[in-house]
Amino acid sequence: MQRLGAIRPADDLDDNDRVALYVRLARIFRDRIRSGEWSPGEKLPPVPDLCRDFAVAPITVRQALRMLADKGLLIAIRGKGTFVTEGQHSAVDDPELRRAINDRLDLTPGQGIRVLKRETGIALPPELQMEGGHPRSSYVKITKIHLYNETPFALMDVYVDEASYRHFPPNSEHGSKMLRMLTNHGPDKMGSSRQLITISHADQDVARALDYSLGGVMVKIVSNIFSIDGDILMANNALYRGDMFVMERVEQTPAVPVIPDPTRPKDRH
Known part of the structure; x- marks a missing residue:
């Protein structure tokens, strides 16, 4: 019960x-x-x-x-x-929704972007600076909603190094993911990236923006993209609706050395 x-x-x-x-x-x-x-x-x-x-x-x-x-x-x-009702599908069963969340570079069929605000000359908040990264002097902050089949599923604050942003096509944030723009047009060579995933709950502003229940489960992902010198080229603070979230990772299993089991008797020849 x-x-x-x-x-x-x-x-x-x-x-x-x-x-x-x-x-x-x-x-x-x-x-x-x-x-x-x-x-x-x-x-x-x-x-x-x-x-x-x-x-x-x-x-x-x-x-x-x-x-x-x-x-x-x-x-x-x-x-x-x-x-x-018929026609209800879980996030796990919807391959395009999985791609919309897990493809960090490109929009997928049915995915859209609604830009709420763009601000220039913004300092990167300390809580978004991940270990090992060095913030640059000024960022462009883009607050936006990602939609799937017209339903909002994520609210994001994306911070892009302002010097890099100047190389992007004008107003590219309305039709492209910023990591794709940084990859294709950024002047710096990118190095590693980091993500921190936690669970949160929707406050009134988030619930209203995402047409979601007040207090509903949210998945919070904070990420940094670093240059090869360790500068933070881009930071993202993303909140995903829990009822539309699924993460999928495909990784190669690293070679792991076999450690002998001391409790196992040795083979006798």
Whole structure:
């Protein structure tokens, strides 16, 4: 049983505690749909079962179900029950969404960019300066939203070395990822990159920008691109909706030397 109304100490409060109980329950149901746990066309458990599973009243369950029905995720059929609408797919099952997130260079089919603001002459915030990197004197800050099939899935602050940005095509941030522009047009030879991935929650501004639930799970990725001299050419502070996030990495397994097991008896010849 998952208790949604459990009391926590006052110093452990966050945005989630100020969200109505039925909204939090709707968020859990939505995540089950997005993850594929509840598949398209599947009938949901009866209301009494959901009440028992989450220790909430029937009215709370019905409000949560109605909220998702209004968003087109569920459909209620009189006399039969509530079903996941057809056409709902999890992020894992959508190869183009996976590419949109994991391809750091290029936009994929269905992916778009909405630039909210561009600022020049900006200093790189200390919290975005990763170990081993040296900030340059001035950056262009681009605040933007990435969309997939018109649905916003990521909010980003991208800082590009201003001297490098001057080499980019005008207004390229509206139609290209900045790493592609840095790769193709930047005057400096790039060296290594670093990423730091943590879990966060959507505050009011983020929830509004991404059309997401207040307190919803977010994946935060802070990254730096370094020159061969260790200067930070670009930094990115990205927040991804948890219900639309999937990370995929393909790496070559390094050669690992075999370490003899001292507890294993030696072969006798």
